[in-house]
Amino acid sequence: MIHPKALDKMKKSLKLTLENCKVENTWPVFNSYYDNLKKFASEVIKHRKDWIDFSSVLSIFSNRVWQALSEKFPNNRTATGGLKELLGNEITEQLFDSVIKYIESIPRKYQFCFPCPSIEGFGEGIVDLSKDFLIKNNHDTAPRGSLLVNALRGSNSGFLEARKTYICIEEDGYTEGSADDPAFINAFSKFKQFIHLGIINKLFIEALRAPIILGSSFSKGLRTVVFDKAEPDSASCHVSIPEHTAKYLEKISFSADFIAEMKTKEGVEYNQHKLEPTINLITAPADNEDANAIKSAVEWAFEASINSDETVAFLQICIGIEAILGDIDNEKEPLTTRLADRCAYILGKNMVDRKEIRDMFEKLYKVRSKLVHGRRVRLKKDDERYLFWGRRILDRLIRKEMNFLKID
Numbered sequence: 295m296i297h298p299k300a301l302d303k304m305k306k307s308l309k310l311t312l313e314n315c316k317v318e319n320t321w322p323v324f325n326s327y328y329d330n331l332k333k334f335a336s337e338v339i340k341h342r343k344d345w346i347d348f349s350s351v352l353s354i355f356s357n358r359v360w361q362a363l364s365e366k367f368p369n370n371r372t373a374t375g376g377l378k379e380l381l382g383n384e385i386t387e388q389l390f391d392s393v394i395k396y397i398e399s400i401p402r403k404y405q406f407c408f409p410c411p412s413i414e415g416f417g418e419g420i421v422d423l424s425k426d427f428l429i430k431n432n433h434d435t436a437p438r439g440s441l442l443v444n445a446l447r448g449s450n451s452g453f454l455e456a457r458k459t460y461i462c463i464e465e466d467g468y469t470e471g472s473a474d475d476p477a478f479i480n481a482f483s484k485f486k487q488f489i490h491l492g493i494i495n496k497l498f499i500e501a502l503r504a505p506i507i508l509g510s511s512f513s514k515g516l517r518t519v520v521f522d523k524a525e526p527d528s529a530s531c532h533v534s535i536p537e538h539t540a541k542y543l544e545k546i547s548f549s550a551d552f553i554a555e556m557k558t559k560e561g562v563e564y565n566q567h568k569l570e571p572t573i574n575l576i577t578a579p580a581d582n583e584d585a586n587a588i589k590s591a592v593e594w595a596f597e598a599s600i601n602s603d604e605t606v607a608f609l610q611i612c613i614g615i616e617a618i619l620g621d622i623d624n625e626k627e628p629l630t631t632r633l634a635d636r637c638a639y640i641l642g643k644n645m646v647d648r649k650e651i652r653d654m655f656e657k658l659y660k661v662r663s664k665l666v667h668g669r670r671v672r673l674k675k676d677d678e679r680y681l682f683w684g685r686r687i688l689d690r691l692i693r694k695e696m697n698f699l700k701i702d
Contacts, residue, residue, distance in 0.1 A: 296341050296398060307334035308393060312386055315359065315377040320367050322359045322377065331355055338397055345401045345467040345476055353470050354396060362389045401466040403523040406481040408535070409516045412547045413459040421562060424573045426464040427488070432456060453529055454519055461485055469520060471531035478518070478533050484576050486539075487589055489546060490596040491572045494689050497565075499549050500599075516540040542600040574701050588695050590617040595688050604681055605665065605673040611684040612662045618691045630659040637687065640694055651687075658684055 296304070311334055316326035335351035346354075359377065366381055367373045378386045407430070421429045432454040454460055463484050467477030492498040515534055522530040535543070555561030575592075578585035594614030601607040619636045634655040642648030658680045664670040673681065 300337065300341055301394075301398075304334060304337045304397070305390075305394060307331075307337055308390060311355070312390060313378055316375070317363065317377050317380055318374050320363050320371045320373040322356060322363075327355075342397065342400050342468075347476070349472075349474060350468050350476070351397075353472060353475075354468075355393060357470060358389055358392055358396075399524070400468050402468060402477075403464060403466050404469060404477055404481070404530075405462055405464050405521040405523060406478065406485070406533075407454055407460040407462045407519040407521070408482075408485045409455070409518070410459045410461060410543060410546060411516065412544050421556070421566070423566060423569050424577065426577060427573050428462045429459065430454070430462050431459045460519070461488060463488075464523070469531065469533070471520070471533055473533055473536075475533075478520070482518070483589075483593060486596040487576050487592045488572065489543075490592050490599065491575070491692075493546075493599075494693055495568070495572065496549050497552055497569070498546050500545050501547060516543060538600050538602070571696055571699075575696060575699060578699075578701050582701060584695075584699055585701065587617050588692060588699065591615070591688065591692055591695075595685070595692065598685065604678065605671075608673050608677075608681045608684065609662065609665060611681065611688055612658070614688045615684065615691065618688075618695055630656055630663075633659070637691065641687070641690055654680075654683060655687075 307330060311327050311330035314326060314330055316323040331352065332348070334355075335348045338351050339347065362381055362385060363373065363377075366385060373380055381389065420431075423429065463481045465477045465481040465484070467475075467480065469475035469477040472478070473482075489498065493500060515537070516539075517532040517534050519529050520531045520533060552565065555565055575585055575588060578589070580586070591614040594610050594617060598607040598610040598614070601610065615637070616633065619633045619640075634652045637655050638648040638652040642651050661670075661673070661677050661680050665673070
């Protein structure tokens, strides 16, 4: 609920924005409304800063202005003049109300459905992992508005593609189809964590896949389908998944054990229980610093997995290790010896094992130091073993720290 005085300030700024907005060729002229919109946005952000920023306000405003102009001039792309004069008082007032009501409705609740193109054998229906997480197999053969059908119709909106599996995550905030929208960023982060933790826990396996057949919408780029929970009967927008992530997802499938277990009620319940620590970590409150450190490490591990540049992947692994082993309040570069001791203590089973881990860790960090401080620009062939060792150690640290994690 926005305080009436604050809402009044917003309305005055928005009114000036609309009154001064100019249109050229049926498109709002940015320079004509920018200064007033910036004032409007500053008022909005004071009360909605956890969910939107200036680019969000700009998107909300420009999308609605463009829609109003398109509906007023459906066959005219040359309309030029003042926005209010072109639209008329009644439509301008409706536009004003729609922007204010939408701002007041934020945070909105969305469901982000992330496609998993190579996941097969899951069966039909939905598996609830929590109130915010579910795995859905869209078993309808030709749902109205599917991505495939809409592609044929030339539409960008749509529901879920038939016979495909999605990881669906609910997130509060704001999105209208941009990868930069805060709600999408948060949901995508959780999705990446879920995929990597699923690999660690053998829910997923990574395997080479044959190319997807020509004509499949998945082969033309993966898109997250977004549902506004206030309007659940249609998809509100979609967001394209970055190409390097999409290529990686094409190699991810369910493990044979998971598929077999999910064919029985007992197996479903077993996996729901098994995945509880994963879901609890991903959805842990933002003020849980221990959980944040592990989630950061998981996401860095995911990014390293999808990166084709081994040098960058190596550095991402090191960052992930530091996220778990480093001091949150220490802004100085962590000391190698301290990190090596912590790693050896956490993972070592005996004195010999701890010594081996410590020695290997120090060698890994010597390579890191040369890369970070510019004495080397790429990972040498002889040093690739440290990348593979680092990946394995990071996943072990993640698994170990999850066992220690306490979530209220």
